[in-house]
Amino acid sequence: MTYGPARALPGDQIRITTNPDTEPFWQAAREGKLTACQCGECGHFRMPPTAICPECGSRAKNWPTLPGTATVFSYAICNKNPKNGEDYVYVPVVVDLDGAPGTRLNANVSGCDAEDVHIGMKVSVDWTPIQDGWVLPNFKA
Amino acid sequence: MAWVNQDKCAIVGVGATDYYVRGKSWPRTINDMAAEAIMNACADAGISHKQIDGFSYYSTAGAGYLDKFDTASLMETLGMPHISWSATLTSGGGGCPGAIGLATAGLMNEDCTYTVTLMALQQLPQHRLGVVFGAAAPNPENSFLQPSGLVGPGHLMSVLARRHMHLYGTTQDAFGEVVMATRANTHNRPKAVRKDPLTKEQYDASVMLADPLRRLDFCLETDGAVAVITTTMDRAKDCRHKPAVVHAAAHGGQREWGRAFAWMGMPDPHFASSGHKFTADRVWAQSGLSAKDMDVALIYDHFSPMVLMQLEDYGFCEKGEGNDYVLSGKLRYDPATGKGVNGGVPVNTHGGNLNEAYIIGMTHIVEGVEQVRGTAINQVKDAEFALVSGGPASLPVSSLILRKD
Numbered sequence: 161m162t163y164g165p166a167r168a169l170p171g172d173q174i175r176i177t178t179n180p181d182t183e184p185f186w187q188a189a190r191e192g193k194l195t196a197c198q199c200g201e202c203g204h205f206r207m208p209p210t211a212i213c214p215e216c217g218s219r220a221k222n223w224p225t226l227p228g229t230a231t232v233f234s235y236a237i238c239n240k241n242p243k244n245g246e247d248y249v250y251v252p253v254v255v256d257l258d259g260a261p262g263t264r265l266n267a268n269v270s271g272c273d274a275e276d277v278h279i280g281m282k283v284s285v286d287w288t289p290i291q292d293g294w295v296l297p298n299f300k301a
Numbered sequence: 302m303a304w305v306n307q308d309k310c311a312i313v314g315v316g317a318t319d320y321y322v323r324g325k326s327w328p329r330t331i332n333d334m335a336a337e338a339i340m341n342a343c344a345d346a347g348i349s350h351k352q353i354d355g356f357s358y359y360s361t362a363g364a365g366y367l368d369k370f371d372t373a374s375l376m377e378t379l380g381m382p383h384i385s386w387s388a389t390l391t392s393g394g395g396g397c398p399g400a401i402g403l404a405t406a407g408l409m410n411e412d413c414t415y416t417v418t419l420m421a422l423q424q425l426p427q428h429r430l431g432v433v434f435g436a437a438a439p440n441p442e443n444s445f446l447q448p449s450g451l452v453g454p455g456h457l458m459s460v461l462a463r464r465h466m467h468l469y470g471t472t473q474d475a476f477g478e479v480v481m482a483t484r485a486n487t488h489n490r491p492k493a494v495r496k497d498p499l500t501k502e503q504y505d506a507s508v509m510l511a512d513p514l515r516r517l518d519f520c521l522e523t524d525g526a527v528a529v530i531t532t533t534m535d536r537a538k539d540c541r542h543k544p545a546v547v548h549a550a551a552h553g554g555q556r557e558w559g560r561a562f563a564w565m566g567m568p569d570p571h572f573a574s575s576g577h578k579f580t581a582d583r584v585w586a587q588s589g590l591s592a593k594d595m596d597v598a599l600i601y602d603h604f605s606p607m608v609l610m611q612l613e614d615y616g617f618c619e620k621g622e623g624n625d626y627v628l629s630g631k632l633r634y635d636p637a638t639g640k641g642v643n644g645g646v647p648v649n650t651h652g653g654n655l656n657e658a659y660i661i662g663m664t665h666i667v668e669g670v671e672q673v674r675g676t677a678i679n680q681v682k683d684a685e686f687a688l689v690s691g692g693p694a695s696l697p698v699s700s701l702i703l704r705k706d
Binding site for chain 2: 161163169174175176177178179181182186207208214233234235236237238239242250252253254262263264265266267268279290296
């Protein structure tokens with residue numbers, strides 16, 4: 161099928177909330193840094209951030225700045241804006257984050273036609289301002 | 302090792318309301334529909350609804366995803382004098398057949414004598430399950446999912462299906478065959494929502510909702526209620542119908558599937574799976590049986606690719622071979638012989654969530670009961686064992702084997 165250009169969903173329609181476990185991720189995003197939650201003891205990465213390392217049980221955390229690149233693990237192609245039902249081509253992707261083995265983000269990819277998105281495609285972070293002054297990591301081809 | 306509660310309890314009554322297209326059940330209330338289903342199930346069992354003394358829910362006692370059952374409210378509605386068991390499996394629809402295992406726990410612990418498992422749902426515009434994730438208020442967890450626009454379960458499944466296509470060469474033709482094969486079972490079912498035969502051309506023309514999934518790969522949006530009554534085998538002997546014996550039941554799952562539908566963190570091969578391997582292995586271990594021993598399989602079919610992936614996880618075929626298994630016609634029921642086709646085990650002889658009605662898995666239990674009673678509309682000849690599955694969804698998912706008495 162032919163869909164045409166993939167667009168990120170409009171940031172002004174997106175709202176997030178945080179808690180003490182997740183807030184460092186979003187604070188880093190606001191500074192233009194892509195991070196992931198890493199155990200301060202054993203180095204295991206986990207996303208989304210949780211209170212305790214599932215591998216070793218430690219509460220110590222690191223928030224390293226990642227390269228900001230990722231690989232498409234899977235995706236769907238959608239053609240309606242979920243907020244208002246209007247025609248809107250967007251591609252939700254599940255990406256593997258470079259520099260943080262085993263972690264993924266769910267995001268939108270843009271900068272190419274939707275039908276050209278593919279598993280294994282290399283993408284790089286593309287920041288989308290959203291409500292309340294937060295910034296969302298999306299990705300571009 | 303055989304399950305300690307094997308063949309000790311049975312489903313003795315099944316009951317339902319009419320099935321309504323989404324939103325059309327109004328002005329009936331949830332408790333009105335739930336009570337009708339319970340009374341019908343009790344009448345089917347040959348007991349009074351005032352004998353019910355246990356509630357074994359799933360989906361966190363949810364009625365749909367926004368309404369909630371309250372045991373005291375149902376007791377008042379139906380005049381039940383006392384209850385001594387009120388318990389639920391957590392999470393969502395994945396626990397449906399597992400709730401029969403929960404019922405068995407209450408009965409074997411002698412907490413109750415007749416326990417009801419039920420679901421009622423009414424998808425008024427603000428209650429549509431299809432947009433449940435997107436409509437939820439942002440929270441710290443879903444803030445890692447919602448912004449991507451994966452707003453409904455179908456969106457999430459489409460991402461899993463895409464990975465399965467990538468890894469194993471699975472085709473959309475196989476998804477279409479799941480829909481067509483099970484649609485072929487509803488033409489003679491009076492309550493089914495979709496009864497017309499489905500051609501491949503019609504399937505291919507169905508609008509793409511979340512590529513690679515089409516509208517017809519998504520289950521129906523239905524209103525209605527279904528209830529089933531479980532009791533001990535000694536009491537079951539006095540009921541109206543032959544008992545549908547609870548031969549094995551399991552709920553749960555493994556960490557690799559984990560938060561599946563919210564976090565998308567599953568490693569291969571779990572990502573492109575139904576998350577059922579763990580409970581599948583448990584019911585096979587409990588029973589000493591395997592997929593080839595099943596006479597009919599009632600597979601939770603909220604989205605067509607998840608039927609294919611469950612067939613792999615339960616061992617009807619090898620992992621990655623679901624495409625060829627499905628396309629060889631092995632899901633189909635042959636009315637002429639009352640058997641499967643091409644050596645397969647008939648799947649969803651009632652039409653399933655895709656074609657008959659979507660009451661969050663309960664119709665699959667009802668069909669399993671009718672098959673082992675020998676009273677199903679599309680009866681599998683000499684059916685002895687029926688597999689019922691619930692999910693794929695957030696854990697727990699669950700599995701049930703019913704046996705002919």
